[in-house]
Amino acid sequence: MADDGDGLQWTRVSRVGPWDAASLYGDALVMCLCGPVMLGSAVLTGADLMVMGIVFTVVFLPVGLALWGHTAAEREHNRRLDAVGIPATAEITDLTHWEDADDAGVAVGLRVSGPGFPTFEATWRRSPHDALRVGLRLTAVVEPSGGLFRVEVR
Known part of the structure; x- marks a missing residue:
């Protein structure tokens, strides 16, 4: 997040397309269901999965949610x-x-400017990309009233 000096906190948004969302929702669903499924199979079949089911439910259900x-x-x-x-x-x-x-990567310092909002600076931590270099101008989209912005690296 970045502060533009007026108290507005700018938040960078990652592009999440339909396929990305389906994958993330699927991962979340698996995390939410693995513990309860183990508990159910322990109760129904008498398998020794009760403790494991409880642990998986307590740990993975909140992470999945x-x-x-x-x-x-x-x-x-x-x-x-x-x-x-x-x-x-x-x-x-x-x-x-x-x-x-x-974990390793690059911290990218950005100056975002355009019509209808004050210029602001933000830092973006991401994986390395060959195209990134100081002075490069990237396409961005800004929603000033909500303090949201998205940067596109092609």
């Missing part, structure tokens, strides 16, 4: 950007490589 909710929110943000978003330009101002334990 969170993934489902996050996917739904991202889809809603994308629909909003597609409906009322303003075309903008995001210029890369900084590229910094980062590593956290077993």
Whole structure:
């Protein structure tokens, strides 16, 4: 998130298309159902899956529900950007490589500008991409009233 100085928190939205959403919803459904299915099979067949079913239910059910909710929110943000978003330009101002334990990528500094909203800066942590370089201008879409923006890397 980025603050434009006026108190508005800008939030970057990832594009989640129909196939991506179907995959994420499927993953969330599997997470939500694996524990209860184990519990049900333990009760119906007498298998030694009761403890495992309880653990899977307690751990994976909330994770699955969170993934489902996050996917739904991202889809809603994308629909909003597609409906009322303003075309903008995001210029890369900084590229910094980062590593956290077993994860690595680049932090992309962006300056987003366009008509109808104040220019703002944001940082985007993502996987490395050969096309990214300082000074590159990317296509963006901004929804100023909600503080949402999406950057397209092709």
